[in-house]
Amino acid sequence: MTGTTPHPAVTRLSVPTVRHKPLRDVTERELTYIRRAAQVLVPRTDQHQGAADVAEFRALVNEAVAIVDWEVQTVARLSEAQGELDGERLLAALETMSLIDADAFYRLSLIVAGVYLYADETLEAIGYPLPHRNAPPEDQVVDELMSGVLEPVLRRSGRRSPLD
C-alpha cells in the first residue's frame, strides 16, 4: 500500500501555512527562465505592458512561487530543461508542455498570470479591485425589487408580491 505524501508546505492538519517566501529564493537562472516564459505567454503589445515588464517582477515571482511551487521543484526542473530557449522556440515548447506535462505547465502559467494580474500597474490599468469590503446601501435590494423586475415571475405564478 502507498501512503499519501503531504504537500511540503503542510504543517497543520487542515490548513497549510501559506508561504510568503519559497523554501529558497529563485535563482538568477530560474528567474531568467520565468521572465522568458512571461515574455511569450503574456507578451508586451503596443497597448499593454507584458508580464515580464511589471515593476516588482522579482518580488512577485518569489511570492507566486512560494504559493504554487514552494519547493521550487517545478521551476527548477523546467529551467533546466528549457533554460536555453526563448521567443518562438520557447512558446512552442510551452504549448507542447501544456499537452504532455499539463500539471507543470499549469503551475508555471499560474505563476506568470499571477505576477501579471496582481501587479499594481495591471490592477490599475484594468481597473479591477482586490477583494475588499463593499457593503451595498441599506435600501438597495428594496429599490431593486420595487422596480418591477419581479412582476413577470409573480404574474405567471399567480402569487402576490412578497413586498406587498
Added chain:
Amino acid sequence: MLEEVEAQVVVIGSGPSGAVVSHTLATSGIDVLCLEQGDWVSPSDYPANHRMWELVARSHWATQPKARQNLADYPLGDEFADLSPSMYSAVGGSSVHYGALWPRMTESDFRVRSQDGVASDWPISYDDLVPCYAEVDAFIGVSGLDGDPAYPLGLAYPQPPQALGKTGLSAARACNDLGWHWWPGTHAIPTHPHGDLAGCQRWGTCVQGCPEGSKASFDIAYWPAAIRAGARLSTGARVERIETSDDDRVSAVSYIDTDGVQHRVITNQVVVCGNGIGTPRLLLLSATSRHPDGLANSSGMLGRNLMMHPCSCVFGYYDEDLETWRGPLGAVVASMEFYDTRPEYDFVRGFKMHASTVPGLIMAGVDPHRSLPFDELWGARFHDVVRKAASTVLWSAQVDDLPDPENRVVLSRSLVDSSGLPGAEVHYQYSENTQKLRHHAVRRMTEAHEAAGAKQTLAHLEMPGEPGHLLGTARMGDDPKTSVVDSFGRAHDVDGLRIADGSVFVTGGAVNPTSTITALALRVARQLVADLRASELSAT
C-alpha cells in the same frame, strides 16, 4: 497505550450535520463528544488575506483533496470516476469552502418514483422537513426573499435577500424576456449581523473562506454555540472503526490521534456525519464477522447510489460593466424553470441554474480559456482575455443525477491515509439521462446569456472543482432489504448507530444540499433525544 473515555453519544465528523447534531444534543443536556480528523481553520488563513488570493485558492486551498493534500485529507481513488469529488476535512467540514447557497429541495424531490416513475420515493415528505428547515434557517440567519413560487406558500426567511446588483438585474431581466422563473438567491450568509455571524460585506471570496466571518461555515455558525452548550469536540481524532457487541449494539468507537496513539470511547450511541464518502468508508472499515460486508450493510446498499450533482456552467462576457467582482459568490439569482420533468424532453427530472458574479480574473478569464486551443489564451490574446473577464457572469447548473447502485464507494486496495487506514475508491459514471440533462442545461444557460446581451459565451460541460455534493450512499427507507437507515437515520441492522449526513438521501434533487442535510440532521438529533428520554423513563 490504549486510552479510554466515555461519552453518552459520539458524533463522528464536525461538518454541517455533525455540528447541528452536536449542538442539538448539547442543548438538550446530553453528554456528546464529536471526533474530527481535521482541526480548526482560522479566518486569518483564508486566501482573501493574501494579495495573490487566487493562487492560494488553487494550491493549498484547492477544493479537491487530491490536489490539496492536507494531513487531514484521506486519499480518494478516482480513476473509475467521471467526476473527482471535492470535500474538506476540518472543523466545519466542507462548509469551510462551500458557496453557502441555501435552497431547499422541492416537494417533487421527495416523490420522484410516484411522479416520474424512476428511482424511489423518500419515506418522508417536504412538509415533514419544513419545521427543521425553518429552525436551522433561523439559527443561521439565512438571507432570502419570501414567497418563491417554486415552493409551497409560506416559505419565508429570517433575513432580507442579498442585493441583486447589476449582475443580478441583468440576469433577471434576461429570464423575464425568456419567460422563465427566477428568484433572488438564498444564502447561508446573513445580510445583517446574526448570532456569531457578521453581516455580508460582499468580499466575493466566499468559497475560499469569508474574511468578514459572515458565511455560515459551520465552524463559526454552529460550533461556538455547541461548545458553549457543553458539546466536546476533539480534533485530530481519526476514527478507525465503530465497535459492536455480539447482539449488534454499538459498544465503542476507536480512533487514532495525530501522534498515532489509539483511543477508545465507550458509548452505545453513535451518529456518523462523515459525508457521502467518509461515512460508507468508515462503516466498511468497521466490518466484523457478524457484518462481513461492512456495518449496517445487510441490504448491500452501503456505499451504493452515490450521487454528486454534476455541475455545468457557461461563462458570459459583457461589454457593460456589471461589477462582477462583487460578492457574494453564489446565486445572485436562481432559476427553477427546468427543475421538473417536462413531457417534451427525452429525459426525466431537471436542473437548477443560477447566475453569479465571478470575482477574480483568473477564475473569470484565465481558467475558463484553458479549455480552448493554446493561442486562444496565451500570447497577445491574453490581454484581451483578462480585460473582457472584468465583466463576467457565470450561469451554472447542477443536475439531478438519479441513484445508480453501480455508482459507489468502496475501500481502496492501494491507498492509505496518514494513519495507515485504507482510503476510499469512487466509482461513478454519468447515466444517459444525466448526459442529456447536462447538455440541455448548457444550451439553456447559453440562451440566458444571449438574452442578456453577452458578447461571448464559453461553455464548460463539467465545471472545474465541482462538486462537493456527496449523497445517497447509506439511503434511508422503511424496508431494511433496500435501505441502510430509517427516516430518522437509525441503522436497520445495528442498535445505537445513526447516520445524519447526505448519505441518507434517497434521491439527490438538483439544489445545493446543505440546507436539507442540516434539516435532516436536526430531525435525527431531535429523535435521538426523544429515544434517549424514552429509554431513561423505561429504565426508572
